[in-house]
Structure formats: C-alpha cells, structure tokens
Amino acid sequence: MTASDDLEPTISVHLDRLLADRGMTLTELSQLVGVSTVNLSILKNGRAKAIRFTTLTALCEVLDCQPGDILSFRPRRNTVDLSDP
Template sequence: MADDADGHDIEVHLDRLLAERGMTLTELAQRVGVTNVNLSVLKNGRAKAIRFTTLTRICAVLRCQPGDLLSYRPAPPADNS
C-alpha cells in the first residue's frame, strides 16, 4: 500500500514533457480543452483519476505515449522493526 497522502504511487512527468516541447501549462490546457486548474492538479501529482479522453488528448498534443506521462514508483516497504 502506498504511504503518500494521495494513496497512490503514480508519478506524473508533465513538467518534463512541457519543458521538452517548450510549451506552457496554459497552452496545453487550451489545446487539450481542460482547465488550467485541472492540469495543474495532474501536474502536481494530486489528481485521483484521469479520464481516458483527457489522457488521449494530452498524448495527442504532446505527441507522447501514456507511459511518457505516467510511471509507477512503488514506495519502499515500511520498516516495522
């Protein structure tokens, strides 16, 4: 089980992808058709879910695969000694 406050071990790499493409979060939000706030929540790792339609549009605009945007990083096991 994840030990972070959000209950998941998914990392979002939106900052890196935006920097690599010279794009702002505001520009991406406009091109994807979502609010800046919703993308900011995703970018900062606070999102609880993402719609496949939104993920599809992000990937289309950024020309990437979902695995470029998201990765699973399991938390190390807790030391219960």
C-alpha cells in the same frame, strides 16, 4: 524512512518535463487539450486522484507521446507480499 514514505503516490506525473521539452506552457496545453488549467495543474502536481482516458488520450495527441511518458509507476517500499501464506 518516515511514515509518509508509505503514503506517497505510487504513480508519478511527468507533465513538467514534457512541457519543458516542448517549450509549452500549461496554459497553452490547457487550450489545446480542452481541459482547464486548474485541472491540469492538479494533475501536474500529483494531486489528482484519477484521470479520464479521454484526457490522457488528448494529452498524448497534443504532446505526441505515449501514456508511459506522462505517467510512471513507482512501487511502495512497504508493499504486502500476497504470495506469503
């Protein structure tokens, strides 16, 4: 394991899969959701630091999915055990 493994995001974004499943482009999604293609690209590539609930809601409506279909949580390998005194 490298030091960068500890720093990788613990939230993964699955827009690529959802777009492919629906035969939709990022540009089409952008137009339907009302969010710029640049901002959706940042989200899709896992570089976003945050997502507004309004954006997440619009994505779910347009893609006919649940938030868990767009985002998933992956625990870090070296997490701190807070139960250990």
